[in-house]
Amino acid sequence: MAKTTIQNVSRHLNEEVTIGAWIHNKRSSGKIAFLQLRDGTGFIQGVVGKNDLGEDKFNKAKTLSQETSLYVTGTVVEDKRSPLGFELQISDFSIIQEAEDYPITPKEHGTEFLMDHRHLWLRSKKQHAVMKVRNEIIRATYEFFNDNGYVKIDPPILTGSSAEGTTELFHTKYFDEEAYLSQSGQLYLEAAAMAFNKVFSFGPTFRAEKSKTRRHLIEFWMIEPEMAFMDHEDSLEVQEEYVSYIAQSVLRNCKMELEVLERDLTSLQKIEAPFPRITYDDAIQLLKDKGFTDIDWGDDFGAPHETAIADSYEKPVFITHFPTEIKAFYMKPDPERADVALCADLIAPEGYGEIIGGSQRIDDLELMKQRYEEHNLTGDAYQWYLQLRQYGSVPHSGFGLGLERTVAWIAGVEHVRETIPFPRLLNRLYP
Known part of the structure; x- marks a missing residue:
């Protein structure tokens, strides 16, 4: 037997x-x-x-x-x-x-009750299906990057500086020094790309952002590739190929799970490269044409704006060339137009928002020194990053994909709290 x-x-x-x-x-x-x-x-x-x-x-x-x-x-x-x-x-x-008085019965339960019993809620059919979709995306991610010659690099979680110079960081003491929980492994991935050409990381990141929206978590996982000798256009091609690959892998290998989730497959079946692109300038105009009077050039997009833009397309859409003033210090300005950066956000369909942010990085030493001064990054914590522009600098690009938002979109789950085994939210550190 x-x-x-x-x-x-x-x-x-x-x-x-x-x-x-x-x-x-x-x-x-x-x-x-x-x-x-x-x-x-x-x-x-x-x-x-x-x-x-x-x-x-x-x-x-x-x-x-x-x-x-x-x-x-x-x-x-x-x-x-x-x-x-x-x-x-x-x-x-x-x-x-024999189990007695199991708290999660087949009847309806409130969200807070289910979140308090997350350790048990994971056993339910829907939550099981979501986690299987997550697992398939992770499996396909490793397959995609391994098959395309990338080396996995693990950046530190404890860092001495912010990747993007923001204040949305978790502070901690590193013996007698100030340290932070990583909000991105990107800076370290850039160093690794100069050693291995094409690299990627997959690990937890942390944002001390006091947000309660269905798109935000305090702790979330990021897939972050970084590529030497690749410009902005090269990076966009990698991004759309990668997202297409994981979407098709889920369709192929998670049929039962998608059925449990009652996912409409027609929209997922359309996820194949290439993806449409719209510049930030044209996106502003598109929003104004749709009746958004609260947005002007130089503003960042909120969830309603991203949804309105995405609704104009059947596939994920790249919004490119954001103003340099609202983007991170390391993004390379467009050589033909210094007020916008060689960057893009990838917006998922169906109201799931940004799933990828990426850019070509500044590779010029003098321009990076100027950025350091503008962003007050002259301390010792960033000197090693500056040295990457001193010793054999090359054009390079990279991006970060937020795993939980991507799982939510592909699985058709409304809130990202269901896409990670044990979510960390603004008012939740249990279980």
Whole structure:
């Protein structure tokens, strides 16, 4: 008898197997009981017959409580009505631990209650599906960059300076020095690109931004590639190829999860490079034409503005050439127009907002010195970054993709708090 998992039952058609599982739900009808089982790899229906188990064990099966853990033995049979395509004809089971008074029942619960029980809420079908989509995006990310010659570099989480010179940082003491939790690994990735040509990182970042919107987290994960000898246009091509790759990977490998999430697939099926592009200048005009009177040249875009721009396209859209005054100090000005930078934000469709920010970096030593003075970055903490322009400087570009917003968009989840296992929000540090 084989011991297997739910995701692998297709390998054991018409064979008897044993699966370690939990009771997700159950119902009974006369001499038959139906156990909805989960084992972490998937969900399957187990059918229990009174004649197969005997009266005592059958009656016990009907009383099994939600989230009771057990070993189930049965024969794998085909069932085309099931999303999995199979069910388990149970011949025996043994209880590992009976759960009592499980707090998350099949009824409706409020968001705060579910967030307080996030450690248990992860077991639900929808949350399981979201995490599987997240996992597939991560898997496809490594595949994409590894297959294209990138080297993974791990930048530090504790840093002595801000990547973007902002005040939205978490301060901590590093023995007798001031330190910060990283808001981006970009500066370190630039150093690594000068050593390895094409690199990427994947890790947690932190923003001390007091925001409660559905798009914001305090702790979130970023994928940050950095590429030597690549200009702004080269970077845009990498970005659209990468986003297309992960979207198509989810469509191909997470069909059941997308079905659980009731995701409309038609919009995802359109996610293929190239993506449309609009300049910041034209975006301002587009918004004015749509009746936005609260936006002027030089302003940054808020969520309603990004949504209005995205609604004009069927694919993610690049907004390029933002004013240098509202962008980070390291972004290279357009050689033909110094008041705008060689940069872009990638806006996801369906109101999910910015998922990528990227730019060509300044590679000229004198211009970077000027930026240091303008942004008061003359301290020792930034000197090593300046030296990258002294010793073999080359054109280089990079970008950062926010994983949770991307998961929310591809999975069709309204709030990013459902796209990370244990979200850190403005007023939530538990569980």
